[in-house]
Amino acid sequence: MRLLIARCTVDYVGRLSAHLPLAKRLVILKADGSVSIHADDRAYKPLNWMSPPCTLKEADGSWTVLNKAGEKLIITLEEVLHDSSHELGVDPGLIKDGVEAHLQELLADRMEVLGEGWTLIRREYPTAIGPVDILCRDASGATVAVEIKRRGEIDGVEQLTRYLELLNRDPLLAPVKGVFAAQEIKPQAKVLATDRGIGCVVLDYDGLRGIEDDKLRLF
Structure with missing residues (x-):
């Protein structure tokens, strides 16, 4: 899992279009290829996301996430505050009561x-x-x-x-x-x-x- 905290804008280009203006956000890239963008509220719900399978292309100052339908999630990075990767391994799943x-x-x-x-x-x-x-x-x-x-x-x-x-x-x-x-x-x-x-x-x-x-x- 990769965790990125950055001042960024986010644009979704696909069947519809959506724009998140410049702000500090958490971006999560998981091992399955999914990418989600979070604010410091809304509980677990992301502001925007891209479900797997998708590909990530990194360039100077931006991430472009592309899915198999041709939709794009473009994250433009103004300032990177934190960038780390962590190996979580296979999760055993929820243990039922x-x-x-x-x-x-x-x-x-x-x-x-x-x-x-x-x-x-x-x-x-x-x-x-x-x-x-x-x-x-x-x-x-x-x-x-x-x-x-x-x-x-x-x-x-x-x-x-x-x-x-x-x-x-x-x-x-x-x-x-x-x-x-x-x-x-x-x-x-x-x-x-x-x-x-x-x-x-x-x-x-x-x-x-x-x-x-x-x-x-x-x-």
Whole structure:
């Protein structure tokens, strides 16, 4: 990972155009090739970014980031305050809490509750950006990636979207569909998932444990 703090302007040239005037900003270049520009607010959200795969060309006083669609992110450096690189290695991914881990275990053992003929491929299916909770096949034989949360919010949908983008590059798996499963799914997360063609499932924890009705409510 490379961290750059600089007084800079930023111009995006693509389907639309956007300009960030001169100010101090943090620029993050990750090992996957992504570049994001941050201010000292907005929590984790960048002011602008370029998703991988993309290429970086450095010239005196500027960075030009180009993606496969031909869009450009041009960072013009007025003053560099900090520039450092750090090797982070492979991240083990988020460790789920007890309920999420148990939901994953229960669902993997009872794939039939997602649909008749559904079969498990593997729990914790490894990818370059972390393990997919459950990889399975539906009754038609299509590959499905299932992301499990105790509380389903937009971040979980974004996480599953990244997994799907990566899994669909594998010709042995593609096309891969997505299912977002949680005990509770926020309305905004449901809207985003639906817009991206991701199915939503509300999990009944007690039902999966055999305490109550074991049917899932499908949307």
